[in-house]
Amino acid sequence: MDAIFIPQLTKAPERTEEIQVKEFLPGLETLTQVRGRVRVQHHGNYLEVSGQAETIITCTCNRCLQQYNQRLAVNTKEIIWLDEDANQAQDLPLEREVAMEDLLETISSNGYFYPSEWLYEQMCLEMPQRQLCDFNCPGILSSDDQSPEKPVDNRWAGLEALKKQLPG
Numbered sequence: 806m807d808a809i810f811i812p813q814l815t816k817a818p819e820r821t822e823e824i825q826v827k828e829f830l831p832g833l834e835t836l837t838q839v840r841g842r843v844r845v846q847h848h849g850n851y852l853e854v855s856g857q858a859e860t861i862i863t864c865t866c867n868r869c870l871q872q873y874n875q876r877l878a879v880n881t882k883e884i885i886w887l888d889e890d891a892n893q894a895q896d897l898p899l900e901r902e903v904a905m906e907d908l909l910e911t912i913s914s915n916g917y918f919y920p921s922e923w924l925y926e927q928m929c930l931e932m933p934q935r936q937l938c939d940f941n942c943p944g945i946l947s948s949d950d951q952s953p954e955k956p957v958d959n960r961w962a963g964l965e966a967l968k969k970q971l972p973g
């Protein structure tokens with residue numbers, strides 16, 4: 806995903822750019838490519854960014870520690886304020902009061918918007934804090950409970966089944 810040069814966006818049709826996403830995001834460990842779209846619209850003093858995307862992630866169950874795969878999806882919209890002085894913020898006097906709008910996301914109106922980083926952040930926010938392979942996961946079974954036939958890792962179950970179909 807290419808960065809969007811914000812002043813350029815004002816010349817785009819409807820001041821909008823829509824990016825089709827079908828790739829792995831840097832820093833985000835996913836089993837499949839992230840698929841979806843990010844739409845960025847310029848509204849003068851702010852950007853309206855919306856995104857719908859989904860992927861599959863591998864989680865580790867908090868109870869039984871087995872790995873399982875889970876769909877991760879985002880469908881979100883965010884307002885990002887544009888500020889001509891956003892890059893000089895650190896030069897302001899320390900005693901300056903923090904206004905409410907400073908707590909919202911602000912980027913320079915002459916800078917770039919990075920759809921890849923934005924989508925990465927949105928996906929991270931959607932990551933399940935509590936990961937359970939199953940709502941009724943019993944947790945780690947003691948060795949007495951585990952039959953020797955039962956594979957430890959669910960991912961190998963399919964492989965074991967295939968092996969049994971092979972001759973010899």
Ligand SMILES: [Zn+2]
Nearest residue numbers: 866869938942
């Ligand atoms: Zn579990």
